[in-house]
Amino acid sequence: MNVPLLDVQRLSVDFNTRKGVIRAIDSVSLSVAKGETLGIVGESGSGKSVTSYAVMKILDRAGKITSGKIIYGGMALQKIPESDMRDIRGREISMIFQNPRAALNPIRKIGQQVADVLIQHNQATRAEARGKAIEMLQAVKIADAEKRFDAYPFELSGGMCQRVVIAIALACKPQLLIADEPTTGLDVTTQKAVMDLIVELTARFNMSTILITHDLGLAAAYCDRLMVMEKGRVVEQNPSTVLFQSPQKEYTRQLLQATPRRDSNVRDLLPKELLDKTDPLPESSPPGPPLLTVSHLKKSFGKPGSENHHLAVRDLSFSIRQGESLGLVGESGCGKSTTSAMVMRLLDTTEGQIEFLGEDIARIPASQFSSHPLRGKLQMVFQDPTDSLNPRWSAERSIEDPLIHLAKDLGKAERKARVLELASLVGLPHNLLGRYPHQLSGGQKARVGIARAVALNPQLLILDEPTAALDVSVQAVVLNLLEDLKHQLGMSYLFISHDLNVVRLLCDRIIVMQKGQIVEEGNARLIMDQPKTDYTQSLLAAIPHPPTGEISTA
């Protein structure tokens, strides 16, 4: 290898916090050659984002580079003044971010935001900036770029916004692009489109890329070399194929193991020590009689006939039997969340029946269902474990809440006993019960949410992307917990997700939804292996697959 484009040597960054100085990254070294794509993989708190912010020198005020060198094209970036650094940002090194909608100025025209960068780096005069910005928008494949120049971010979809962010980053044809979780929160198909666009453009401009992600599959699919980070340190650096086939470090191996694959079952995700302590997967019993039957469900928003009238769910019918898990899959906007909200009776239906335990609950107004006796039999686990807990309630109070409202015959002491029982059931140590959400980890908060949902012995649990916000290793544990609880308590699941690999782990049957309708329905394995419709095929094709081959567990 000749001289690398970017060479980071033993870089350390400290953050001043109220609890004292915290070392965010500790002597991290990495290098990127011209035209190469490096993936930095790690779970939350691993320091992967801090590393990239340090390279760009856009750390928060509290963060400081304490030692190490950042050498870019022969320049020592850690030494040069801010005014010179500003010329490097955007022109030599640029960056794209997670959450594209928030990453754009909400009250400035998107074309103007691209033009700002061009003018700043003398790539265009004020007069020609508009034309060049439109060219750039065309390069990122924004249809009708001429007209879109005057659009505001709120008028575009998340995927479109990310294209604009890419246009801003690549406007001045920099040498190095740092992509920090560029597709987190986007649908799989959008993710594929955005990633393919990045690959195409970086290849066209002969750029190097650093891709920062928590998704090993994504990193492996798009990167030449991978670097695994944990707690601010580099664990391992290797070419992608080597890292996948013969991981050198235990941590890498655990990460690989926890990433769901096409053929893994839910126990395969667990690391060895945990697996030894866990019982083998129970035999699944044949499903019983129908528990929930949804027929001809419809939901429309807006006044009929008016311009913004739209059918979110059009004629949906399905059923879930006792002890069965049904997966509801589709891209955002397909109506899966609307459906779950109607089944949960949080939203009134426009038409159709929802028969649960022999009663048509669609007829009970959403406003009255919260005190209905059947409410206890139907519970929900939410997507964001943090936001779905009351920040001023302890874990104990949160778990106790449904008991207070719907199990009125329980005395105070009985309730306390039940909370302890539930905590043991979901594997939450009893000494954590007095803690508040901000004092718990993501996995612990997820357990609190699950304990709260199963407190009243529900028959049907609606799981709305319950692991989307969790790290893969935590996701593995939570998925196993959910699988065990299902057998232990004889519950049925309605599992909503856009991640087909995760859905398949827990579900017997899958429904694929598009534009408020069922596109395909059937046995989970069959749908995954032999999808019948083009839509399902495109969903499956969009999932980034890690290189195949056995992980050596030696």
Add this chain to the structure above:
Amino acid sequence: MALGVKSRRVLARLLQAVPTIFGILVVCFLLTRALPGDPAAYFAGDMADEASIEQVRKNLGLDQPMPMQFVTYVGDLLQGDLGVAISTGQTVAQELAKRLPASLELTLAALLLSLVIAIPLGVLAATRPNSWVDHLCRFLVTAGVSLPTFFTGLALLYVFYYLLGWAPPPMGRLDMMFLAPETVTGFYTIDSLIAGDWALFKASLAQMALPVITLALFTLAPIARMTRAAMLQTLASDYVRTARAAGLSSRRVLIDYAFRNALLPVVTTLGMVFSFVLGANVLVEKVFAWPGIGSFAVEALVVSDYAAVQGFVLSMALLFVSLNLLIDLIYTLIDPRVSEEE
């Protein structure tokens, strides 16, 4: 209709204000009637007997039942007749026309002064947390909130008029040596400039200085505070990070990315502050013997001069409605998302 979307929205907003104003009329009418004291007895004078008090009552129309009085009042109002202020003997409309510009000149000058100081101060404080600018900002905000206007007014007078002698005596809008300029806008400073009379301009400015500073100190606090808070929030936002990562100059990041977004809450605060100032005006006008609408209202209230009080409240209500409309319009100019919502 050939009306544009914008003008149609303005029209709709104005129509929305009609019930508000009517409600204010009713409440104000009832409140003035609930005041203790009998205006007829007051205006008839100390020496009046029963018969002459009755005569005055009849002249004022106060012998009618209340609903009748209200109908007469609204009827007169629709013809543009606000009634006669008995305490001064002039029509209320005349009084307002004379005094409203005096109050507005004071208020607007104070707002302008506080904006010019508070916004840069808030922006600087947000960009340099815990620097001396930030501490200065905190000090001014605390002082502005905790010192009542009549106190700062008196303290300023004591120092700058009594002790130092820099300020002219607090005797209204102009020193007695000068004649008021020809009325164009009703603002003495502007009218004197139109007339090209520099000495007059300086004199009216000198009279305004202390009351304007008093009011500005009071309004500065909420504006500076809100600017600082809003700037801190936008500076920490994702889009400012994107702008910095794209290498935009700090000026562009600060103005086009952070400040323009921070303006939204500041404009909202401004509307609120404007209403505070109108309240604070009453006290400041008293302290500086300013012949404004506030002192007029207080005097009218003391003697239960119904027409004058009602005229005052109505003019304030109209002022607020137009102010809120103006703020809504500014909002649609700043934020494209607002106009999309309807």
